[in-house]
Amino acid sequence: MQQIxxxxxxxxxxxxxxxxxxxxxxxxxxxxxxxxxxxxxxxVKNVSLFIADRDNSRLSREFIRAFGQTDRFNIIAYETDRxxxxxxxxxxxxxxxxxxxxxxxxxxxxxxxPEIQIIVDGVDGNTAGVAVxxxxxxxxxxxxxxxxxxxxxxxFRTNRIVQMEERMFYNLNLDNAQYMIPGIVVVLVTIIxxxxxxxxxxxxxxxxxxEQLLVTPLSRYQLLFGKLLPFLLLTFLELFLVxxxxxxxxxxxxxxxxxxxxxxxxxxxxxxxxLGIFVSTITGTQQQAMFVSWFMMVFMLIxxxxxxxxxxxxxxxxxxxxxxxxxxxxxIIRDIIQKGASLPYLLSDVIPMTVxxxxxxILSIMNFHKRLA
Amino acid sequence: xIRSPNRIFAISRKEFLHIIHDPRSLLIIFVMPIAQLVMFxxxxxxxxxxIDLAVIDYSKTEYSRxxxxxxxxxxxxxxxxxxxxxxxxxxxxxxREARVILIIEKDFDKNYQLTGSVAVQILIDAAxxxxxxxxxxxxxxxxxxxxxxxxxxxxxPFNVQPRIWYNPDLKSSYFFVPGLVALILVMISALLTxxxxxxxxxxxxxxxxxxxxxxxxxxxxxxxxxxxxxAFLDGFLILLIGVVLFNVPFEGSYLLLIFLSTLYITTALSxxxxxxxxxxxxxxxxxxxxxSTLLPTVMLSGFIFPIKSMPVILQxxxxxxxxxxxxxxxxxxxxxxxxxxxxxxxxxxxLLMTAILLxxxxxxxxxxxxx
Numbered sequence: 001m002q003q004i005x006x007x008x009x010x011x012x013x014x015x016x017x018x019x020x021x022x023x024x025x026x027x028x029x030x031x032x033x034x035x036x037x038x039x040x041x042x043x044v045k046n047v048s049l050f051i052a053d054r055d056n057s058r059l060s061r062e063f064i065r066a067f068g069q070t071d072r073f074n075i076i077a078y079e080t081d082r083x084x085x086x087x088x089x090x091x092x093x094x095x096x097x098x099x100x101x102x103x104x105x106x107x108x109x110x111x112x113x114p115e116i117q118i119i120v121d122g123v124d125g126n127t128a129g130v131a132v133x134x135x136x137x138x139x140x141x142x143x144x145x146x147x148x149x150x151x152x153x154x155x156f157r158t159n160r161i162v163q164m165e166e167r168m169f170y171n172l173n174l175d176n177a178q179y180m181i182p183g184i185v186v187v188l189v190t191i192i193x194x195x196x197x198x199x200x201x202x203x204x205x206x207x208x209x210x211e212q213l214l215v216t217p218l219s220r221y222q223l224l225f226g227k228l229l230p231f232l233l234l235t236f237l238e239l240f241l242v243x244x245x246x247x248x249x250x251x252x253x254x255x256x257x258x259x260x261x262x263x264x265x266x267x268x269x270x271x272x273x274x275l276g277i278f279v280s281t282i283t284g285t286q287q288q289a290m291f292v293s294w295f296m297m298v299f300m301l302i303x304x305x306x307x308x309x310x311x312x313x314x315x316x317x318x319x320x321x322x323x324x325x326x327x328x329x330x331x332i333i334r335d336i337i338q339k340g341a342s343l344p345y346l347l348s349d350v351i352p353m354t355v356x357x358x359x360x361x362i363l364s365i366m367n368f369h370k371r372l373a
Numbered sequence: 374x375i376r377s378p379n380r381i382f383a384i385s386r387k388e389f390l391h392i393i394h395d396p397r398s399l400l401i402i403f404v405m406p407i408a409q410l411v412m413f414x415x416x417x418x419x420x421x422x423x424i425d426l427a428v429i430d431y432s433k434t435e436y437s438r439x440x441x442x443x444x445x446x447x448x449x450x451x452x453x454x455x456x457x458x459x460x461x462x463x464x465x466x467x468x469r470e471a472r473v474i475l476i477i478e479k480d481f482d483k484n485y486q487l488t489g490s491v492a493v494q495i496l497i498d499a500a501x502x503x504x505x506x507x508x509x510x511x512x513x514x515x516x517x518x519x520x521x522x523x524x525x526x527x528x529x530p531f532n533v534q535p536r537i538w539y540n541p542d543l544k545s546s547y548f549f550v551p552g553l554v555a556l557i558l559v560m561i562s563a564l565l566t567x568x569x570x571x572x573x574x575x576x577x578x579x580x581x582x583x584x585x586x587x588x589x590x591x592x593x594x595x596x597x598x599x600x601x602x603x604a605f606l607d608g609f610l611i612l613l614i615g616v617v618l619f620n621v622p623f624e625g626s627y628l629l630l631i632f633l634s635t636l637y638i639t640t641a642l643s644x645x646x647x648x649x650x651x652x653x654x655x656x657x658x659x660x661x662x663x664x665s666t667l668l669p670t671v672m673l674s675g676f677i678f679p680i681k682s683m684p685v686i687l688q689x690x691x692x693x694x695x696x697x698x699x700x701x702x703x704x705x706x707x708x709x710x711x712x713x714x715x716x717x718x719x720x721x722x723x724l725l726m727t728a729i730l731l732x733x734x735x736x737x738x739x740x741x742x743x744x
Contacts, residue, residue, distance in 0.1 A: 018653070018654065018657065020652060020653075020654075020657040020661075021654075021656065021657060024656075024657055024660040024661070024664075028660060028664045031664070032664070032668060035668065035669075035672055035673065035687065036672060038683060038684050038687055039672045039673065039678050039683055039687060040672070040678060041503075041678065041682060043503065043682055044679060044682055045679075045681060045682040046681040046682065047681065048681070074681075089538065090709050090710075090711065090715070091711065091715040092701060092705065092715075104531070107531075108530045108531060111530070113530065113531055113532055114531050114532075115531065115532045115533075115534050116531055116532070116533050116534065117534050117535075117536055118533060118534065118535045118536065119536045119538065120535060120536070120537050120538065121538055121539060122537040122538055122539050122540030122541060122543055122547075123539050123540055123547065123548060123704050123708050123709065124548050124675075124679060125540050125542075125543030125544055125545055125547065125548055126543070126545065126548070127679050128537060128540070128543060129543050132535045132537075133510075135533075136533050136535075139529075139533055140529055140533075143529055143530070143531070144529075147530070160485060160486075160489040160490070160520075160523065160524040161489065161490050161491075161520050161524050162440065162485065162491055162492070162493060162516055162519060162520060162524070163490065163491070163492045163493070163516075164492070164493060164495055164512060164513060164516050165492050165493070165494050165495065166494075166495040166496075166497055166509055166512065167494070167495070167496050167497070168497050168499035168505055168509075169463070169466060169496060169497060169498050169499055169500075170466070170498060170499055170500040171499040171500055171501075171502050171505065172499075174499060174502035174505060174506060175502060176502050176503070178500075178502070179500060179501050179502055179503075199656055199659070200656075203655075203656065282397075283397065285395070286572075286655045286656065286659070287395075287398060287568055287572070287655065288395060288397055288398050290568075290659050291397075291398050291401045291402070292397070292401065294401075294405075294663075295401050295405050295408075298405065298408075298409060299408070299412075302409070302412045302413070303412070307677075309421065309501065309504060311421055311422075311423070311424075311504075312421055312422070313415075314415055317412075317415060334500060335467070338500045339466065339467055339500060341467050345464075345467045345468055
């Protein structure tokens, strides 16, 4: 026991020896949380817009007013010259142009169905698609209001109508942070436990101090235990710190049980620490260890549903996500924080995650011993 | 500046051998971007389909069934009838058996026929607010279709015609192939160089090199040359795969892209050098480099998330992220056929940044050595 404690003291001293490392462990994750919390959003805002109003009727001016009022769009110029619009979009000045044709209003009165053009820069396909959707919504909304107050050229009133009353569960204000911050917590926990433990173990190998540790009276299990426990504790500290900041900065409210969250996080840490050990056994230098764990991180991130919803992926990729331990933990954390889910509802994720954790952890430890022998 | 090419090449050769001796890292450097490309190219899709929709139909009449059929008749929803208790419907969300619940009241048919106006309740799992909004739009769309079909015409007196330029099918690969090139170039140039130089420091081999007749300048140039080469090779590989496999167009000038890519690589290398002069261990170098290259390049450059949608402060921070400019350059050249004149602002920003970073790095490198 005394031996393990001395080993732990040594480990903590080693980790906190440099001031830089303290900053890396506590400062960087917080900065990451703030940046990620504000940037990861699928909302589209401030799309720079050209307005080409060749009609200048009351209706077309209504359109312009509506586009000027929303924060989705940002009108940067009124330009009717087709050439200049083309150049403006090509040289990144504007992302979209709305072209109202000449005699637009007259054509409507004559029942000729004129055409409004939305020209959009499709380089960022996702943003373009969303922005076109917004624009279409605004145009039809304005037109409906406009004609509701006036003589209607022809009927677009319905005889019978079904209306929709919707209620948004779990996220009334549609606040993006409530969804993304739990995900970011998972990512940070994974980085600290997997990457740092792998790099730390390899460092001893690279510098040659692992052999020194092996000739000490510590058994190999004690050695590994002494190596991993600090990271377990650090990760929990990190989790606590990040959750506290999330509460104050992003007003994240945890609906479920903290205890359940901590217990399931401990299970998840078996997986990530196991992966950390695994990485350390297959690599020889810190650089390699970083690359391998980075590679795994990227795979785990993209395939976890963190910012690309799993439901939207092609079938094969959806099946691949079942191989990803982060997927389960992400669902668990989101459901506990946002929906207040209790254990019975989470079993379908907890069971595979636990099995994963145990298998990976045991295999990695066996592999670690084999390599040392 | 270069006094002895031989010495530089000797150092380059050493560094190159060092890289070659580590096939695993090399493999990862080349395989990872390709794996990412494929994952991003295929996985990134914000359009939701086959949403599980639980229907609670208290009416069970002709029109309520038709409404459910309307939900069935497209790829958006997979409706099924829920027969359980009303008080337990929230469990549908908790067990992830449904993401949308449609509740049709008892008098639906009667009210619809008599008064001509009736409401249905729609409960949406909006834990993911973006998905929640989209599901709401889809419901709206379906119900509008229903109203058009059974309630008379709902029509706008004009057409809205979207014209999508440069990427008519809104393919995400068009966006990600150039983006990944920007990411990989900065990763290799900034991350790898900072680690290599720090490694020499940590191992104590830097001093061995310093007592040799090689000048600090030559050390740096010699050390970064192999990485520049590797960065170019990797970038080229991604472009090739993107153009061949994903049919990403290349509208502009190759020469211009190579020229501006060289500038960008120089900026990233200067950043890597700068980091290596500040930190003393590889572990810290990696974390600092990751935090100052990977994170901003992915998050604050417009790589995935548009800069204009961010809070204002982050928009200002994005001005010091080199990838922000390079993304415009490479996407502009590849997809829009931009010319140098159209990209002059971006080029100037990169030049300025390189000058500042490189000057600081060299000054610090020298003072570090003299200590």
